[in-house]
Amino acid sequence: MDSNNKSAQTTPVSAQAHVGDRIDVCVDAMGGDDAPSVVLEAIRQLCASTSDLDQQIKITLTGSAHDIEPIAARYPERVSAVPTTQVITMDEHPAHAVKQKRDSSIVVGCKLLSDGRADAFFSAGSTGAVMTAATLQIGRIRGIKRPAIATVIPALAGPVVLLDVGANADVEPEYLLQFAKMGSIYAHKVLAVAQPRIGLLNVGSEPSKGSRLVQAAYALIEQEVAGFIGNVEGNDIFSGRVDVIVADGFTGNIALKAMEGTVGTLFSELKRVFMSSPTNKLAAALIKRDLAVLKDHLDIEVIGGAPLLGLRHAVVIGHGSSSAFAILNGIRQTARASLSRLPQLIEEALFV
Amino acid sequence: MDSNNKSAQTTPVSAQAHVGDRIDVCVDAMGGDDAPSVVLEAIRQLCASTSDLDQQIKITLTGSAHDIEPIAARYPERVSAVPTTQVITMDEHPAHAVKQKRDSSIVVGCKLLSDGRADAFFSAGSTGAVMTAATLQIGRIRGIKRPAIATVIPALAGPVVLLDVGANADVEPEYLLQFAKMGSIYAHKVLAVAQPRIGLLNVGSEPSKGSRLVQAAYALIEQEVAGFIGNVEGNDIFSGRVDVIVADGFTGNIALKAMEGTVGTLFSELKRVFMSSPTNKLAAALIKRDLAVLKDHLDIEVIGGAPLLGLRHAVVIGHGSSSAFAILNGIRQTARASLSRLPQLIEEALFV
Incomplete structure (x- = not known):
């Protein structure tokens, strides 16, 4: 983390590499349908984890003081709280909301990165609002025409x-x-x-x-x-x-949505077929476990979220419906993107 | 069928309505991965059917004399043969092939419509070639900018x-x-x-x-x-x-392809899961019939084919992998489109 980096728009990204360092991921505590409870649960699991990656991750939470200060007090070595007073909801117009809600968990979270107070950002909030705030606050990698959501x-x-x-x-x-x-x-x-x-x-x-x-x-x-x-x-x-x-x-x-809709329709239809008679229920009982494995294979939650590519820091957006497990995976994914110096590598690739 | 219609490009479509008439569907005997055998089988089933719609349908086949003349001889009241000497394959460039293979089953089939010798056309051959030949030979409805594949x-x-x-x-x-x-x-x-x-x-x-x-x-x-x-x-x-x-x-x-790919992947994975252990095989045996119903529900074959909309006659394109059953359904769909005066209704709707 480079606390002198006040000129994020002009300094080459490569000046900010921190391989092997502790990685500071800012997490939007208010993002997602079941926020903040699932976010706080994900942070608790992260702090209890003994994996190498998880122990490298330090968390800065943005969100209401009431929700985030207790967990920061409980894990003072791992979690910091930056209280904010506003929340951008899923149904707000992204550009308007980002402009008006300057003290929202999303806008403040992105600003922490440009201020050098965090390395990467994760939110399961409004995709449009994160995209807009991140582009404005963090800025694009030099030479990148448009960031993309992957x-x-x-x-x-x-x-x-x-x-x-x-x-x-x-x-x-x-x-x-x-x-x-x-x-x-x-x-x-x-x-x-x-x-x-x-x-x-x-x-x-x-x-x-x-x-x-x-x-x-x-x-x-x-x-x-x-x-x-x-x-x-x-x-x-x-x-x-x-x-x-x-x-x-x-x-x-x-x-993407055509595929998601098809997977959803097929699994709900399968469930209906399996529940439609005593014989089918018996078949369901026999095969349930293996079908659950297949469903997990196709479950977006295991992966975590959608990275925004082309910005000067790693930013990942989680599904609005994320569980604590999905959010934890999203935070790990954000940390991996930052640790792998993704923005720096993208900048280098543009100028080969 | 209007045998005087030599000026397809300028006469209003509405002059050609034939509600309640016998409907003459031209069928490309050479179109599809398993042509001509599946096409000929579909024609045999159609001629044997006692349904009102099926009995209204008269067939003109285009294709190799060797393949189509025997069936025309067998059902002289229902089937005519127009022998052609060329076939456009799936991997040919559509525009080139249509230009060069003037005696192909697709080009001749479309020409029969503009000559007033058939009312509608069905092919399970190359989509691009049918689209090109139909647009050139049959022509667009007055006012239509571009035909569409539905x-x-x-x-x-x-x-x-x-x-x-x-x-x-x-x-x-x-x-x-x-x-x-x-x-x-x-x-x-x-x-x-x-x-x-x-x-x-x-x-x-x-x-x-x-x-x-x-x-x-x-x-x-x-x-x-x-x-x-x-x-x-x-x-x-x-x-x-x-x-x-x-x-x-x-x-x-x-x-469309994303959905088809997803359905295909899911059913092949389900099959793999069902075959992966003796217990799962038992479950499969119990539920097989109901799953087949679900699969049929999602099976494109039941519907038949893709109508080309915006042309002066009804044209329907079947899947390359069509079975005889799919081709029969495609022919019925073509007949229904023509009987319902689809081109005329589209023309009228444009000038409301």
Whole structure:
């Protein structure tokens, strides 16, 4: 943590590397449907954990004094409290809310990073508000046109990074090129994929397929990104033949929600079938445990959250419906992104 | 069938209505992975059927003389053969193939419609080739900017029409308005949805969400399309709250394939779990029948194929992997579209 860093917008990111250090993750105590209780429970579990990574993590909580001061008092070595008086809700307009609620847990949390008082930020609050506040307060990596929201899809053959899933509805080919580079670095450094295979989400495999946008992006990515395997289609997300899928934020968001909706529908229908007769209930009892394993495999919670890529510090957004377990995983993911010097590596990759 | 219609490009579509008539469906005998055998089997089943709709249908087959002449000889009252010498394969470039293979089953089939020798066309061959040949030979309905490929998703709460799923990667707001109108008419007239609810595929519910394209389209559709319920998201496709979902062909295609890939992955994983131990095999035996019902519910084959909307005649494209059952359903769907005067109704709707 570099407490002299008041000029976050101009200093090269690489000046802020802290490999092997204790990592200070700022956590929004008010973010998520079941906040603050699930957030506080996640912090308790973190402080009780004996794993190497968990013990490296120091927490700064933003949120109401009433909620966060007791836990900071209980774990004075591990947890600090920065009380805030406002909360941005899920249904507020992100840009307006960030502008007006300057003392909200999200805005203050992001400001702690630019002030050098924390290394990374995790929130299960409003995606739009975190995106807006982080971009304003933390700033983009030099050369990055647009930050992207990535998501890690727990495909059976291994995690797949899909980006952008919502930050940028209208993009240029060069943005997609940058998304490809950022996604590749994320897969390699945070998810430990040895040689990430990068695909461009499109409607067919040939380079001539798709919109003018993706045709132009194809040419750029092919030239500059190692591991580019060409176009992939909507059904490749679970196919295991690609590790990073590049899309504009409009298409990526719709593909992600189409998959989530399909998984949700199928499991709720399966449950209905299993409960629909005594015979089926018996079958359910026999197979329940193995089906739960399959469901866990496809459960977004295990992974934790969506990293924002392209910012000068590691920022991860958790699902609004996160449990304490999901939030704990999200905090770990945030710490790993920061420890792996993700922003610095992205900056370096842009200037190869 | 109007045998005097030599000027398909200029005559209003409404001159060609044939409600209650016998309907002549031209079928591409060479289209599909298992053609011609599955196509011929579908025709045999159709000729043996005693249902009112099936008995109304007369078939004209295009394809190799060797394959189609025997069945035409067997059912002389019901089946005619128009021998062709070329086949467009799935991996050919559609526009090139249509230009070069003038005596292919697809090009000749489409030409039969413009010559007034058939009312409607069904093929399980190359989507791109059928789209290109149909647009060139049959022509667009007056006022239609771009034809769209629709697909009927067998959601549990009822069929959902998603369009465009691949004809137009780059679109204008006005195209999306026309897709909304065409999809609504299709749902009402062919799928018998009393008052179709139309949604615009987007990344959030507010009108201000999404790309510049969908924001502009929202305003147009809201003004002109009855039953518009606003934006819907990727996870609404199975939600039952919308009957017609409007998208550009790039987004629609990717959403559709993402869902297909997810359903496929889940059922193959379920199968693996069910086969993985003697206990699980017992559970599978108990529940097999009910799961098959669920799988059938989600099986695209039951519906048949993807209608091309905006052309002067009914054209439906079947899946390449179609079985005889799927092809038979596709032929029925083609006949229903033509009997319901779909092209005429679309033309009328454009000039309200």
